[in-house]
Amino acid sequence: xxxxxxxxxxxxxxxxxxxxxxxxxxxxxxxxxxxxxxxxxxxxxxxxxxxxxxxxxxxxxxxxxxxxxxxxxxxxxxxxxxxxxxxxxxxxxxxxxxxxxxxxxxxxxxxxxxxxxxxxxxxxxxxxxxxxxxxxxxxxxxxxxxxxxxxxxxxxxxxxxxxxxxxxxxxxxxxxxxxxxxxxxxxxxxxxxxxxxxxxxxxxxxxxxxxxxxxxxxxxxxxxxxxxxxxxxxxxxxxxxxxxxxxxxxxxxxxxxxxxxxxxxxxxxxxxxxxxxxxxxxxxxxxxxxxxxxxxxxxxxxxxxxxxxxxxxxxxxxxxxxxxxxxxxxxxxxx
Numbered sequence: 001x002x003x004x005x006x007x008x009x010x011x012x013x014x015x016x017x018x019x020x021x022x023x024x025x026x027x028x029x030x031x032x033x034x035x036x037x038x039x040x041x042x043x044x045x046x047x048x049x050x051x052x053x054x055x056x057x058x059x060x061x062x063x064x065x066x067x068x069x070x071x072x073x074x075x076x077x078x079x080x081x082x083x084x085x086x087x088x089x090x091x092x093x094x095x096x097x098x099x100x101x102x103x104x105x106x107x108x109x110x111x112x113x114x115x116x117x118x119x120x121x122x123x124x125x126x127x128x129x130x131x132x133x134x135x136x137x138x139x140x141x142x143x144x145x146x147x148x149x150x151x152x153x154x155x156x157x158x159x160x161x162x163x164x165x166x167x168x169x170x171x172x173x174x175x176x177x178x179x180x181x182x183x184x185x186x187x188x189x190x191x192x193x194x195x196x197x198x199x200x201x202x203x204x205x206x207x208x209x210x211x212x213x214x215x216x217x218x219x220x221x222x223x224x225x226x227x228x229x230x231x232x233x234x235x236x237x238x239x240x241x242x243x244x245x246x247x248x249x250x251x252x253x254x255x256x257x258x259x260x261x262x263x264x265x266x267x268x269x270x271x272x273x274x275x276x277x278x279x280x281x282x283x284x285x286x287x288x289x290x291x292x293x294x295x296x297x298x299x300x301x302x303x304x305x306x307x308x309x310x311x312x313x314x315x316x317x318x319x320x321x322x323x324x325x326x327x328x329x330x331x332x333x334x335x
Contacts, residue, residue, distance in 0.1 A: 025309045027301070027329055033076040033120065033274075034069060034320040038062055038101040040083060050208035051279055052286045054318055056082055059105045066109060066117075072325040076118040078168065078316055079105055082127055091136050092128030096154040098162065106162035120166035120195060121159040123152055123180070134171040134225065143225055145173050152176050153183035160189035168251070170197040172225045178245035193248035195274060199235035199261055200253045202226035205280030235261045236268050243269060249314070254278040256303060259310040266311025275307050277317035285319075297328050 012022050037056040039046065044058035057065060066077060081102040087094045094100055102121055109119060125148065126134045135148030148171065156167045167184070169176050177196050184192050202223040227234060235258075239250050250269055252262045253276035266273050281303070289296035300319050307315050323329060 025305055027304055027308060029073040029324055029329065030075060031308065031313065031315055032074065032320040032323065033078050033118070033314060033316045034074050035078045035080065035316060035318060036062055036066075036105075037080050037082050038105050040087075040101050048208065048211055050211045051283055051318060052290070053322070054282075059101060059108060062105055063108050063112060067112070069321055069324070070113065070117070072321070074320060074324050075116065076120070076314075077109075078120045078122060080122045080127065085130075088128055088130040090130055091151055092125035092155075095125055095128040095151070096158040098158060100158070103158055103162035106159065106164055110163040118165050119163060120168050121164045123156050123159065123167055123169040124171040125151060125155070126171075134222065135173055143173075145175070145225075148173050149176055149179040150183075153179050156180045156192075157183050157187045157189060160184055160192035161187070164192060166193050166195045166249070168195045168197065170200060170253075172197065172200050172222075172227070174241075175245070177242045177247050181246035194246060195249040195251055196242040196247040197253055197276075198239045198242045198247065198250040199258070199265065200226055200251075201229050201258065203229060203254050203257070203278070203280075205254045205257065205278045208279035208283045229257075232261055232264065236264060239265050239268055243271065247271070249274055251276060251316075252312075254281060255307050255312070255315070256281050259306060262307065262310040262312055272313045273311055274314035274316060275310075275312040277303065277307065277315060277319065279318065282318040297326070301328060 012018050039056045039058045041058045042060050045061055046056040048054045048056065079102050081100055083094045083101065106119055109117060124134050126132055131137060133143050135143040135145065136151060138144040152169060152171060152173065159167060167180060169180055177194055180194060184190065202221065227238065242250055249272045250265060251274040252258050252265055255262065255275040255277045262273065262275050285296060285299055288294045300323065304315060304317070
């Protein structure tokens with residue numbers, strides 16, 4: 001028996017056109033950034049077993065893949081350098097070489113695309129040090145915060161000079177944003193922006209990335225410098241410090257298990273907020289999809305919407321290529 005109800009929320013859910021018209025959160029191709037792992041040499045492609053669909057690429061192959069991603073609608077890229085074991089040392093000096101894979105990739109991408117792309121680079125020493133930690137070690141084998149800052153600054157300047165738009169320090173050393181900002185300005189790179197990994201947690205979700213970047217520490221772990229997974233309010237202190245030191249964007253990493261931190265950061269800051277949909281989050285979806293447990297497209301888009309709804313205006317995700325090449329944002333429901 002039908003009854004007269006004044007309030008019927010279902011009225012606005014009746015058709016796809018209605019749902020699209022009143023949707024509170026929308027996804028757009030320009031919200032996404034695709035990460036890349038850059039190798040030295042030429043014609044090198046090394047699939048990452050833990051991350052189906054993702055591979056380490058030498059600069060020549062990376063430039064070709066970026067061109068394909070651009071045709072699909074991607075315009076923002078985050079570069080991680082991977083160097084051979086022989087090039088690694090105690091300080092990670094290959095990180096600031098003008099001939100590093102990242103610097104070579106930046107120059108070639110700029111030559112091919114000019115300023116039409118947004119190029120970001122990860123600034124951290126873990127992929128360049130022989131010990132695998134994110135900074136220089138002292139005599140006791142502990143990461144030396146203050147001795148690491150000038151090394152990160154040198155790396156940042158090298159990337160900016162090669163053409164990076166965004167410098168993204170992920171090391172979680174205290175004071176690194178200020179040190180990098182000063183070094184960039186002194187080098188005349190005043191236009192290079194800093195996207196700080198402001199709240200980067202010591203997360204178990206990074207497992208596949210360690211294979212991708214070859215960056216697992218030889219001894220110990222990173223809990224003395226990355227954030228404690230039990231803490232939320234502490235993240236806002238980190239955000240405040242990075243903003244005070246000159247960050248232009250702030251990031252939360254990982255994303256899905258820390259949507260509360262993304263939302264709190266969005267409320268805290270007037271600057272853009274990014275989040276990183278990390279390797280473990282990506283690989284779990286891939287594994288579940290391969291077993292037929294979930295609809296990959298539906299789950300991926302639901303995850304992306306949750307990040308945007310929490311307040312992220314930039315989403316770094318290994319799903320970016322599939323989302324854009326597959327037309328997932330325009331297939332069926334209007335996301």
